[in-house]
Amino acid sequence: MELSDEKKQLIEEVGIHLEERANLSPLASRIYALLILSSYDGMSFEKIVNTMQASKSSVSSNINVLLQLHFIEYYTKPGDRKRYFRTSDFYLKNTMEQQAHSLEKALRIVQKVNHFNADHNPEKFKKERSMGSLYESHLNEQIERINHTLTEIEKLKQ
Template sequence: MDKEERKQRLIEELGVHFETEYSLPPLAARIFANLVVTDELGLTFEDCLEKRGASKSSISTSLNLLLQLGMITYFTKSGDRRRYFKIADKSDFFIKKLEQALKKAGNESKMIQKVAAYDQENNPEKYEQYKQKIEVYIECLNQNKKTYQKTIETLGKLF
């Protein structure tokens, strides 16, 4: 398998990962994957069109979605009216993903505690049956929140 075939397989694998993990539509996921593995400083709209073989409107919609999500940015070159798309600053991207995970863990913890409080008051038998498991789960969420917060702080200092 030559270099280009390996690159295309990686783009496809990354695309599936981004679809699943970031809930991206397939085309946007593949464009993002292309931007992650490109050797270029950035890709133009035309480059994305050529590499993905989709319609202009589909490419435009996907690029706009990635821009809105903060996953990509663009720059221009002096004397060139085209926009060059690239992945957003990695530190910003990583921090945003960790902040989302932190928020998700916090929301999960609050909801589990609300359900437990409801059960404690309205269904004591059920509460007692699951109390220990809930405590372990809440502790796990709290540890994850601490880890996410520490990692966000560390990344913030590195970049």
């Protein structure tokens, strides 16, 4: 029931990272980190409550968020009412898809900004155009790379 110090600290570190990158609440981040660092068998709701020292209600709502985002999944054992949670099979794929969306959104914004400045602040646009287009093509490249990797992951799945 007690975690090693090494694991505790790693949960904290990964948790903070997830908070920042995935916009999850602190507890959701810690739970997700815990499951990332645990065996593929997963953990029961109760065990998560005890390990995290958090209330049942907090764990319940945060687990539901993680389920909705498809970051985790659950399974049941015959003759056992409990649900067992684990990281979803392809959570790295989800992470990358989110990154792709975020980059695409960034690209759309940059394009809008450049367009607006070309129309309304021509002097500024001229000054920044070369860097702006460099940035645009950089974003395009990154999106391409990510999609490429996603198709490779798709192959792995089969």
